[in-house]
Amino acid sequence: MKMLRGKVLAKFGNDISTDDMASSKYVTSATPEALGKICMRDVDPDFPKKMAEGGFIVAGTNFGCGSSREWAPVALKAAGTKAVIAEEIARIFYRNALNLGLPVIEIPGITKNANVGDELEIDLESGSVKNLTTGVALKGIPTPEFLTKIMEAGGLVEFLKIDLAKSRGK
């Protein structure tokens, strides 16, 4: 998987839940457009505006805790999130994000070393980040190989499609 380059457009503290990303009370439609508009509404109503040009989120520990709702990664993506770099990522969200083609990466120390406006380069496979603005490089948790394969296929649905076609061809 190739490197991803982008600008940090939003920064959050610890324990941002999937309820924050897609609060049920605002989910009247599960289309990406609708979810993108309500993303993070209770936490930061300007979030979709900040993300509009497309870029990265930096966050603290336990990012994506709580509900298993896939509306959450869909909403982040639709709002313009190209990747999430967090100190720690809650487990169901971690799987969901990669399955839906949203790169997420755990980098302990990231909140101290990246701010809104910084240009980052991330490598999912090796689990590393370079802050091109400050020159700081950090190493985090590498992504399991088969998960990068799923990402490369364009997400789990695409991956499953290929898999099913193969087994049906047999």
Next chain:
Amino acid sequence: MGMTLTEKILAKAAGRSSVKPGDIVEASIDLAMLHDALGSLTFPIVRDLGIRIWDSDKVVVAIDHAAPPSSLGHAEWVADTIRFAREYKIRHFYNMQGVAHQIIPEEGLVRPGMVAVGTDSHTCTYGALGAFATGIGSTEMAWVLAKGSLWFRVPATIKVVVDGSLPARVMAKDVMLKVLSVLGVNGATYKALEFTGEAIRRMSMDGRLALCNMAVETGAKNGIVEPDEVTWSYLKERYCGPMEPVSPDEDAVYDRVIRIDASGLSPMLACPHSPGNVVPVNEVAGTKVDQVVIGTCTGGRMEDFRAAAEIIRGRKVPPFVRCLVIPASAKIYRQLLEENLIKVFLDAGCVMCNPQCGPCAGLHYGLLAPGEVCVGTHNRNFMGRMGSPLAQVYLASAATAAAAAVTGKIVDPRDM
């Protein structure tokens, strides 16, 4: 090297003689649950890809979240859930018969040693029966339905030993809130919680279900209790096929051991806006309350309603408070009727609701206005989850919630 309960179950399901934390395994799935809210994201994938379900008898579909729907969008999920259950001939289909996390144990569908997944983070509830159970995404569920298996990273296990016995009016929920005060909301991320000790062995299945239900609130992948006499007698009434005991090895290796003395516990509350923000009730006593919820997949079982009724009986809910009583399943509702507890609740001015999730996920009735305060027996009090981000939600046992209902404020249920 010995294995923990979770490691043993995953090793067997992956066809391996042993596994260790960090291993990635492909485990066969014994039970897959989908509900109307998040299953409805799976159904279109299954149709589009022409997936043939690997074993539809291992699939449970429940309408419990938008039950009944309160908006057009929700009505569409529910209609699609019914369509899916029909098209794919799902035998275990429950239309508004309660919350899946109660129905599944209650119907004997989850048993020791099984691997269960569901499109819901509180699927970890079923660990109370000695199964490995965890929540997954809706897209992963499509994979499970096609393949009957899923990859897992074997979690390290934290052993939670609860010694002694619980004092009067201190409940399993209080034990779990205590655990949360020790571990915090990410103290067990990517790990398993194995509950053991004297107080767990004495605990009813209702209590164990409440305990495992909130494992995910510590970040854990699953919570689990070793099957014992309580498990077998619970299952005997619900399932007649063969069952095998599972237990951790004597020399199992634990990531960490936590000891809690149940005898010294007092009623606890998780304060806004985090399940980890736990204090003893007396620290926030006197806080005025606008809504009380006694129900959900955490605290909506018979043990909860009996404890609540003991406090509510002969008292009145003040007119400025609303108290919603929501049985976790239709069977529980019926049992409440048989034990004459519905009368106790109605006499006090509580509102009896149909069995379902209720306001817990913020989809439905019972949402909170800015400034309102709620005490509930549920599992999450994230800011804005149950309505306005300016509302305040406290998580408590059914006894503590009942005491709040009849006094209109937070009080220690032992003082009632």
